[in-house]
Amino acid sequence: MSARDDVFANIRRSLGVTGKEATRRGIVAARLQEPSRGPIPARGQGSPAAKMATFITEAQRVSATVVVLEHAAAVPAEVARYLRESNLPLQVRIGADVRLTQLDWHGAGMTTLDGASAGADLSAVSHAFAGVAETGSLIVLSGPDNPVTLNFLPDNHIIVLSAADLFGDLESVWAKLRRDLGKGVMPRTVNIITGPSRSADIEQTLLLGAHGPRRLHILITLD
Amino acid sequence: MSLHPTTPEFKQNAHVALHDAELQKALGHVQGGFIYKRQSAVDRLPEFEVLRDSARDLKDHVLAHLDLYLEMYEARVRASGGHIHFARNANEANKIIVDICKAHDAKTVTKGKSMVSEEIGLNDAIEAAGMKAVETDLGEYIIQLRHETPSHIIAPAVHLTKEQVEREFRREHTHLPKDRDLSQPVQLLTEARGVLREKFLAADVGITGANFLIAETGTSIIVTNEGNGDLTQSLPKVHVVIASIEKIVPTLEDASLLMRVLARSATGQDMSVYTTLSTGPRRAEDPDGPAHYHVVLVDNGRSSMLGGEFEDMLRCIRCGACMNHCPVYHAVGGHAYGWVYPGPMGAVLTPSLIGVDKGGHLPNASTFCGRCESVCPVKIPLPKLMRHWREREFERHLTPAVQRFGLGVWAYFARRPALYRPLTSLAMKALSLLAGEKGRFAKLPLASGWTQYRDLPAPSGQTFQSQWRARQKERSR
Ligand code: SF4
Numbered sequence: 203m204s205a206r207d208d209v210f211a212n213i214r215r216s217l218g219v220t221g222k223e224a225t226r227r228g229i230v231a232a233r234l235q236e237p238s239r240g241p242i243p244a245r246g247q248g249s250p251a252a253k254m255a256t257f258i259t260e261a262q263r264v265s266a267t268v269v270v271l272e273h274a275a276a277v278p279a280e281v282a283r284y285l286r287e288s289n290l291p292l293q294v295r296i297g298a299d300v301r302l303t304q305l306d307w308h309g310a311g312m313t314t315l316d317g318a319s320a321g322a323d324l325s326a327v328s329h330a331f332a333g334v335a336e337t338g339s340l341i342v343l344s345g346p347d348n349p350v351t352l353n354f355l356p357d358n359h360i361i362v363l364s365a366a367d368l369f370g371d372l373e374s375v376w377a378k379l380r381r382d383l384g385k386g387v388m389p390r391t392v393n394i395i396t397g398p399s400r401s402a403d404i405e406q407t408l409l410l411g412a413h414g415p416r417r418l419h420i421l422i423t424l425d
Numbered sequence: 426m427s428l429h430p431t432t433p434e435f436k437q438n439a440h441v442a443l444h445d446a447e448l449q450k451a452l453g454h455v456q457g458g459f460i461y462k463r464q465s466a467v468d469r470l471p472e473f474e475v476l477r478d479s480a481r482d483l484k485d486h487v488l489a490h491l492d493l494y495l496e497m498y499e500a501r502v503r504a505s506g507g508h509i510h511f512a513r514n515a516n517e518a519n520k521i522i523v524d525i526c527k528a529h530d531a532k533t534v535t536k537g538k539s540m541v542s543e544e545i546g547l548n549d550a551i552e553a554a555g556m557k558a559v560e561t562d563l564g565e566y567i568i569q570l571r572h573e574t575p576s577h578i579i580a581p582a583v584h585l586t587k588e589q590v591e592r593e594f595r596r597e598h599t600h601l602p603k604d605r606d607l608s609q610p611v612q613l614l615t616e617a618r619g620v621l622r623e624k625f626l627a628a629d630v631g632i633t634g635a636n637f638l639i640a641e642t643g644t645s646i647i648v649t650n651e652g653n654g655d656l657t658q659s660l661p662k663v664h665v666v667i668a669s670i671e672k673i674v675p676t677l678e679d680a681s682l683l684m685r686v687l688a689r690s691a692t693g694q695d696m697s698v699y700t701t702l703s704t705g706p707r708r709a710e711d712p713d714g715p716a717h718y719h720v721v722l723v724d725n726g727r728s729s730m731l732g733g734e735f736e737d738m739l740r741c742i743r744c745g746a747c748m749n750h751c752p753v754y755h756a757v758g759g760h761a762y763g764w765v766y767p768g769p770m771g772a773v774l775t776p777s778l779i780g781v782d783k784g785g786h787l788p789n790a791s792t793f794c795g796r797c798e799s800v801c802p803v804k805i806p807l808p809k810l811m812r813h814w815r816e817r818e819f820e821r822h823l824t825p826a827v828q829r830f831g832l833g834v835w836a837y838f839a840r841r842p843a844l845y846r847p848l849t850s851l852a853m854k855a856l857s858l859l860a861g862e863k864g865r866f867a868k869l870p871l872a873s874g875w876t877q878y879r880d881l882p883a884p885s886g887q888t889f890q891s892q893w894r895a896r897q898k899e900r901s902r
Contacts (some may be wrong), residue, residue, distance in 0.1 A: 206511035209670065209724045213492045216731035221492050230493040233486075233675045234641050240479040240682035243472045260695070297712075318713035321626055337696040344707075344714060351713045354655045372684070376677040388505070388642050388704035390714045391659070396696040399652040403564035403580060404610040405451070405587050406458035412563060413618060413625075414652025414699065 239373050246336030246370035253335040253368055254422070260338030264397030265410055266418040274301065274362070274423040277327075278310035281360055284419055285312075285325060290358065295319055295326040299347035302329055302362065319351040326352035330363040332375045333422075337396055340420065341375055344391040353393050359415040361395070365424045432763030432775060432784045439790070442757040451586050452758050455577075459749035462693025463800065470689065480686045481804040483679055484740035487671070488731060494640040494673045495722070501643025505705030507718040518723045519550035522632065522665055525719055529663050531556050531629035537647060537654035538562040539634025540578055540743055541669045541723055543765040544778070547632070559624045561653040563617050570597050576759030576767065579691050579745040584758045587613065621653070631657040631715065635668035636742070637683060638720075641676040644704045645720060648687065648697045655701055664703065664715035669723050671739040677702075683742055686802035690744040726778045734813050738773050740803040747797035747807055753790045762787060769797035769807040776814050781821070788814040 203211065214221050246256060258268045269280055285292055295315045296302045307314045319326060328348045330340040340361050344350035353359060369375055372394070383389070399414030410416055431438060442448055467473045487494060502509045512518035526534055534551055536542065536558055548569070551558040560569040564582035568575060570593045575581030582590070591607045594616055607613055633654050635645040645666045647654040658664045674680050680702075688694040707714030730736055748754040748768025759767030764784070766774050772791060776784035788811035797807045 204511075205513045205517055208513055209511050209722070209728060210492055210495070212724070212728035213495075213670070213731060216728055216733070217489065217492070218732060219492065221496075226490055226493060230490050230497070230675070234497060237641070237676035237678040239678050240483070240685075241472050241475045243470060243476075243685070245470070264694075264696075264698070321622065339696055339700075344711060346710050346712055349712045350655075350659050354652050354659065372681040373678050376681070379677075386501070386642055388644055388702065390703065390705060390707050390711055392702040393655070394696070394700035394702075395698065396694075396700075397698050399650065399698055401563045401614060401651045402458070402692070403562070403567070403582055404585075404590055404613055406454040406580070406583070407610045409611050409614050411618070412614060412651035412653070413561065413621065413656055 237376070242371050242373060243336055246334065248370070250365070250368070253370055254365065257333055257335040257338055257368055257422075260335065261397070261420055262338070264338055265400075266338065266397050266420050268420045268422065270422045270424065272423075273425045274364075275305065277302075277362055277421055277423065278305050278307045278312055280421055281327060282310045282312050284360065285358075288358070288417075290324055293323075293325065294360070295323045295352055295356065297328065297346060297348045297352065299329045301364075302327060318349040319355040321355045323352075323356045325358040325360065326356040327360045327362065328352050330361050330367065331392075332378060333363045333368040334372055334375060334394075335368060335370050336372075339372075339394050339396040342393045342395060343389045344393070345389050350391050350393065353395065354414045357411075357415060358417045358419070359395075359398070360419045360421065362421045362423060365422055368422070430764040430775075430779055430783055432779065432787060435761060435763060435787060435790060438761035438763055439757040442761045447586055447589060448584055448758055451584050451589075452755060455580075455583055455749060456755055459693070459745075463690060463746060463749070464693075466689040466693040466695060469695075470685075473686070473689070476682065476686050477802055477804055480683055480742075480802055481740060483674065483682060484742075484803050487673055487675065487679075488736060488739055491670065491673065491731065494675060495670060498638055498640040498643060498673055501640065502705070502718075502720055503643075505643050505718075507643065507705045507720060509720045509722065512721055512723045512725070514725050515545035515723075518545050518667065518721055518725070519547055521721050522547060522667065523550055523554045523556075525663065525665055526551065526556055526630050527554065529629055529717070531663075533557045533559060533624065533628045534630045534632060535559050535561050535624055535628040535657045535661065536565070537631070537633035537649065537657040538565050538581070539632070539667055540575075540765065541634060541725075542632065542667050543574060544725065545667075545723065547667070559621070559628070561621055561625065561651075561657050562649070563614065563651060563653070566617060566621065567593060570594075574760070574765055577745060577748060578743050578766065578768075578770075584760065625653075625656040625660050628657070628661045630663040630665060631659075631661040632665045632667060633658050635666050635672050635720075636687065637680045638668055638673045639675075639677060639680055639702070640673055642702075642704055644677075644702045646680055646700065646702050648684070648700050650692070650694075650698045652699055655699055658701075658703060659714055662715055663717040663719070664706070666703070666718075666720045667723065668720065669725070670727055687742055687744055690746040690800065690802040730777055735773065735777050735810060737805050738770070738777065738810060740805055741770055741774070742803060743770075744802055746800040746802065747805075750796040750800050752792055752794060752796075757790075762790070769811070770805075773805075773807060773810040773814065781814070781817060785814060785818040785821070788812070788818070 293313045332341045398418040399412045401412035402408045548558040567582040576584040637646040688697045706718040754768045772787040
């Protein structure tokens with residue numbers, strides 16, 4: 203017997219089942235068809251304004267910085283301000299996301315590089331697919347629009363989130379994912395990012411900036 | 426190295442550990458850190474207890490339908506362009522992974538943190554095949570330099586002081602200036618970041634574990650704080666996931682439920698920094714990501730635990746809370762347990778996986794204070810399961826060996842009160858931390874554990890022996 207068949211046979215022997223039982227198959231098919239939500243913490247729920255306030259509090263709690271902008275058009279200027287204040291060169295890497303490429307970076311004194319990062323970039327800008335108020339998390343989908351390497355290689359990661367894409371909980375994000383991409387369809391990676399990278403592996407001392415970005419700056423756009 | 430357990434020498438190991446001054450200093454960080462942080466996170470989430478019940482029920486549901494969810498998961502991995510392999514045991518898993526690495530002419534392999542890879546001794550297998558395996562989680566990297574196994578399932582280097590880490594870095598990173606300052610943790614972290622960055626970029630294959638596998642989508646999930654797992658799986662041309670069969674959950678929603686209890690129980694975070702869902706290889710239009718995606722599913726004894734008295738152990742999501750709250754772990758650290766899984770979860774799992782002859786008396790390493798069960802996010806009845814093992818061990822050796830094994834750790838400490846006292850006071854210190862400044866024990870979920878624990882200064886084999894005898898009587902009725 204192949205290893206695969208052996209493992210399945212052993213599982214079924216231990217459980218005392220054949221794998222052909224209609225009831226068991228029915229239960230599993232139903233659960234996959236209609237996902238069941240566990241208890242959803244109240245923390246992330248409420249009006250859009252309450253969600254926004256919770257998101258900001260939670261993101262700051264995990265050492266991200268957050269700025270709210272009336273218009274997406276103000277993103278390049280805010281990025282330039284942030285980089286200047288940090289004594290960083292006014293250059294960022296971005297993917298092909300039109301919400302980012304259509305902005306006037308040049309007018310804000312910035313230069314942009316496009317495509318995946320090979321590790322030499324100091325700063326990158328991504329656009330989030332969604333945000334989660336409950337934990338101050340951002341969801342970024344891999345692909346040409348927002349290459350996955352931008353999330354991890356640069357020292358400074360700036361993520362733009364449209365206020366309309368802010369949800370209370372992860373479960374609502376999965377509903378949007380199924381709506382937008384189709385049921386069961388996933389990009390290569392879905393990154394849920396909650397603050398900048400950190401490690402407490404040496405004497406349990408929490409330090410920011412392990413292997414991923416040392417800093418995470420979040421721009422929420424209202425329009 | 427992980428394939429050669431020193432578990433049978435637990436008593437000797439514990440003795441050495443109690444006399445190791447540097448270890449004792451390092452272990453002090455377990456209590457202050459983890460216990461307090463978890464409690465704060467739990468206090469901030471009123472729904473936590475309800476979530477624990479749901480998490481337990483979800484895992485039970487999965488275990489009862491494991492064959493069917495695995496079939497669905499397998500089909501979805503294939504549909505998304507990934508490859509899936511099954512391994513009955515450690516040797517098979519190692520061979521599959523080494524063959525994948527060879528097929529891609531790998532020279533360097535980077536690794537994210539994975540307990541099952543420790544269980545099967547994967548690094549040794551990769552090195553034996555002439556390739557270099559590089560651990561990239563900071564704690565794992567440090568212990569790899571020291572040729573050690575992890576002493577904790579989520580904080581592998583928790584048994585070391587920063588001075589010890591500094592010594593290792595000076596010995597290993599000889600290309601860096603000799604007079605550099607490494608006296609602070611941040612300097613050690615920065616140095617490791619620099620050294621490992623080059624390894625990430627040079628690696629041919631990246632291996633990660635998986636906290637969860639999703640049947641609905643064929644997705645594997647890793648949870649990290651450092652971002653090392655993501656660099657490991659995004660930069661090389663091949664991503665290999667190694668996971669044990671019980672990691673499966675039905676849907677994205679189910680994974681979300683477990684995430685809510687995992688990080689809080691582990692590090693006291695609401696969410697770890699990076700939770701990454703990976704499905705298949707990079708898509709045709711993707712500018713980055715691995716071109717090949719393999720999943721290796723390892724059984725290694727788990728299918729035989731289903732349906733039996735240790736099935737509950739398969740609910741474990743490897744958060745480490747049970748060891749963080751264990752007075753025996755606080756006193757002796759993880760290495761004394763002799764294999765890869767320490768603390769209460771290790772005491773139950775180890776005999777299941779390596780056999781009762783080698784691991785069967787680990788369950789003696791317990792004071793039965795009940796704190797592990799009271800913090801376990803999936804409510805595994807760890808003390809009960811340890812008792813089951815003890816009974817089995819007794820039944821195997823109803824001879825003078827009973828004296829030898831049965832009195833176990835209790836008797837060992839009882840005969841050496843000088844060693845026992847620091848253990849007790851350490852545990853008491855941890856408890857007072859838990860209680861906070863106002864000392865509100867009564868309101869703590871752990872209050873019952875504490876009350877039991879107060880009896881501890883009189884450790885004797887009596888307690889267990891009498892319980893055991895009473896049970897035997899019950900049975901013979
Ligand atoms: S047994 Fe429970 S507390 Fe211990 S590691 Fe597993 S899930 Fe966590």
